[in-house]
Amino acid sequence: MALTKPANHAFHVPQFTTRDYSSFFLAGATHGAMTPIDVVKTRIQVDPAFKKLGFVSGTRRVIATEGATALLTGFGPTAVGYLIQGGAKFAGYEYWKKKSVEWAGDQETAVKYRTAIYLGSATIAEFFADILLTPLEATRIRLVSQRGYATGLVTGFSRLAREGGVSALYAGFLPILCKQIPYAIGQFTVNEFCHELALRSMSEEQKRNMTSTKKYTIALGSGIIAGFAAAILSQPADTLLSQINRGHGPTGSMPHRLAVLAKEAGFRGLFAGLGPRMIMTAGLVSGQFLMYGGIKDALGAPPGLEIHKED
Numbered sequence: 001m002a003l004t005k006p007a008n009h010a011f012h013v014p015q016f017t018t019r020d021y022s023s024f025f026l027a028g029a030t031h032g033a034m035t036p037i038d039v040v041k042t043r044i045q046v047d048p049a050f051k052k053l054g055f056v057s058g059t060r061r062v063i064a065t066e067g068a069t070a071l072l073t074g075f076g077p078t079a080v081g082y083l084i085q086g087g088a089k090f091a092g093y094e095y096w097k098k099k100s101v102e103w104a105g106d107q108e109t110a111v112k113y114r115t116a117i118y119l120g121s122a123t124i125a126e127f128f129a130d131i132l133l134t135p136l137e138a139t140r141i142r143l144v145s146q147r148g149y150a151t152g153l154v155t156g157f158s159r160l161a162r163e164g165g166v167s168a169l170y171a172g173f174l175p176i177l178c179k180q181i182p183y184a185i186g187q188f189t190v191n192e193f194c195h196e197l198a199l200r201s202m203s204e205e206q207k208r209n210m211t212s213t214k215k216y217t218i219a220l221g222s223g224i225i226a227g228f229a230a231a232i233l234s235q236p237a238d239t240l241l242s243q244i245n246r247g248h249g250p251t252g253s254m255p256h257r258l259a260v261l262a263k264e265a266g267f268r269g270l271f272a273g274l275g276p277r278m279i280m281t282a283g284l285v286s287g288q289f290l291m292y293g294g295i296k297d298a299l300g301a302p303p304g305l306e307i308h309k310e311d
Contacts, residue, residue, distance in 0.1 A: 013102055013305065016094065024094050024292070025087035036071035037280040042144045044273035046242045055276035066147075077143065077153045081136030085129045085180075090292060092125030093188055098305050107307075114307045118189040126184040130176050135161075135169040137176060137241075145246045172241050174254045179237035186230035187285050194222035196308040219293060223286025231281035236262070236270040238277065 016024075040058040043050040050058050062070050100117040104110040110117065139156045142149050150156035160168050198218045199207060240261050243249060249257040262270060 013098060016098065020296075021091045021095070024091040024296075037276055037283075038140075039071050039144050041273040041276040041280065042141060042242055044276065046145045046246050046248075051272065055279065058276070077136040077140035077156065080153060081133050081140060084136075085133035086288065088129035088132055089125050089184060090288070092128060093121050093184075094304055096121035096124050097307075101305060101307060110307045111309050114192075114309070115189070117307065118192050119185055122184040122188040123181050126181050127177065130173065130180050133180070134173045134176050138169055138172050141172075141242055141246065145242065171254075172244050175237050175241040175244055175258060178258075179234045179241055182233035182237070183230045183281075186233045187226050190229040191222045191226035191285070191289060192308070194218075194225050198222065199308060200310065215293075216290070219289055220286050223289040224282045226289075227282035227285030228278055230285055231274065231278040235274050235277060239265065239270050239272060 036059070037055070040050075040055055040062060043062065044053060044058050050061060053061060059071070097117060100121055101110045104113060104117070135157065136153075139153065139160055142160060143152075143156050150159050164171075195218065198221075202210075240258055243261050243265075244254075244257065249261045251257075265272075
């Protein structure tokens, strides 16, 4: 007797509340701790004196010439900007992934097109989050790359807005999109597939009896790998963004400026500072995902919607 293929069945899609999305938002609060690494990475990208230095030697140069406190340059806009952007991105990713699953209509279709769902959800969430991030990122890069520009977030933001207006605050919007969308794709998509691979290697009994240590190990390992992917995918645009916000490059449209700067930098120049940034991003992404899970557990929020392939 021929076997009848089972009919597609609808997902049980959780109905996230405002409180749930608030817990998702809080997951973006870890970036401020990465400020010292970000300072060194940006100096390597934009300062000729740091061009041939690595992370350790670059850190020593900053401390020797400017003092240890220079490593905290840009802490205000980094902490505030990435808190807002990271929170909006995490909450947005959950929202758009949920909407995409609802549009798919059933589990089989959602699992089949899960890669497109991950990519689309990450891209849309990042786009809206970057509208919030761009002015603060422009301020951060000015504070880090132009010594004495301002004393902190408020004065730096005010000066940039006063002297350059909206065009200066959003001069880096296109390169930020070019940087942050690949970053988000690496962050979320690679993390999803790392979790999927880990869970597919386990039996149902192992999944049911998984210890907190095992869950932590999977989350940490997946976050680190996703962080490396996010750093590599977004590094060229990150380098160009630092150059744009420092005023480098010709006049003209943003695509023209980016093309000229990319040609001048060359392949090697576009990946300057990748080592420190990979360290920073691996720590940031894994830390975000660990905090993400911890905050949701502490607040009693439901787990995110999973559409992993089981075999």
